[in-house]
Amino acid sequence: MVAPSPYSLIATDLDGTLLRGDDTLSERSLAALTRAGRAGARHLVVTGRPAPRVRPLLDDLGCTGLAVCGQGAQVYDAGADRLLWSVTLDRELAETALGKIEAEVGQVYAAVDQDGVDGLTLIEPGYLMPHPTLPALRVARRDDLWCAPISKVLLRHHTLSDDELATTARSVVGSLATVTMSGPGTVELQPCGVTKATGLALAADRLGLSPGQAIAFGDMPNDIPMFEWAAYGVAMANAHPELKAMADEITASNEDDGIAVVLERLFD
Numbered sequence: 001m002v003a004p005s006p007y008s009l010i011a012t013d014l015d016g017t018l019l020r021g022d023d024t025l026s027e028r029s030l031a032a033l034t035r036a037g038r039a040g041a042r043h044l045v046v047t048g049r050p051a052p053r054v055r056p057l058l059d060d061l062g063c064t065g066l067a068v069c070g071q072g073a074q075v076y077d078a079g080a081d082r083l084l085w086s087v088t089l090d091r092e093l094a095e096t097a098l099g100k101i102e103a104e105v106g107q108v109y110a111a112v113d114q115d116g117v118d119g120l121t122l123i124e125p126g127y128l129m130p131h132p133t134l135p136a137l138r139v140a141r142r143d144d145l146w147c148a149p150i151s152k153v154l155l156r157h158h159t160l161s162d163d164e165l166a167t168t169a170r171s172v173v174g175s176l177a178t179v180t181m182s183g184p185g186t187v188e189l190q191p192c193g194v195t196k197a198t199g200l201a202l203a204a205d206r207l208g209l210s211p212g213q214a215i216a217f218g219d220m221p222n223d224i225p226m227f228e229w230a231a232y233g234v235a236m237a238n239a240h241p242e243l244k245a246m247a248d249e250i251t252a253s254n255e256d257d258g259i260a261v262v263l264e265r266l267f268d
Helices: 014-018 029-039 051-061 091-105 140-147 162-176 196-207 221-229 241-246 258-266
Strands: 009-012 041-047 067-068 075-076 082-086 109-114 121-123 150-155 178-185 186-190 214-218 232-235
Touching: 009 014, 009 196, 014 178, 014 214, 014 258, 029 041, 029 051, 029 214, 029 258, 041 051, 041 196, 051 067, 051 075, 067 091, 067 196, 075 196, 082 196, 091 150, 091 162, 091 186, 109 140, 140 150, 150 162, 162 186, 178 221, 196 214, 196 221, 214 221, 214 258, 221 232, 221 241, 232 241, 232 258
Parallel strands: 009 041, 009 214, 041 067, 214 232
Antiparallel strands: 067 075, 075 082, 109 121, 109 150, 150 186, 178 186
8 A cells, every 4th residue: 555645654763753751652643653554654763772772662662563773773673573784883993982082071971782682781880871761781890881792882971062072072083983962961972884874774675665755753963864865854843953954844842742743744
């Protein structure tokens, strides 16, 4: 069945976009996605969260298909509970990148998401999780962060804003890693060249869908590559100014069911 709109692929970020501030999904948003699905559109979650932190949310969505996780470093098959594709961040390069950043701004506090469907989130002393509801294991020292393959590093600074930290990190990291900002208190290092668009393109190809059939929803600068890939980009009212500047449309906030507002119009 062909969707009764120009879009057969709906790509949504989670935090600050599809989810409300308490990490819940509203009945209205779920109903809008269900209606679009019945019309033939496919929904892809495209999130910075690693696969293990996404699994419960996919259950809430009734998703047994694909999801793009870890800022595009993972394509996850929810039904089979396995990664179809993943890229890790070289741990020596990550350490080098951290050293370069700290040489410019002083001490930063770091966490890592381990690779794999059962990978842990490890946090070093001083690091505060931006999402306190997400499980994390505190380690004794930074060296313990590198005990297993990782998909990304998360950074925080005690005085710099996220924008300031991300800008400085980009200026000194170079080709060691890709620097993204995915939410309040969330500046990240991921494998060089990997973005949300990387994983989204791979997942869409598996579904037989193209950028011209895609509408994307997001709220932070890490969603910019996804907007560049998709035919149409919708920023939330609560979105970062950088994303709003390049969006085709600005909808209501995540708290006010901004995704549902658009989907109800498209799939009426």
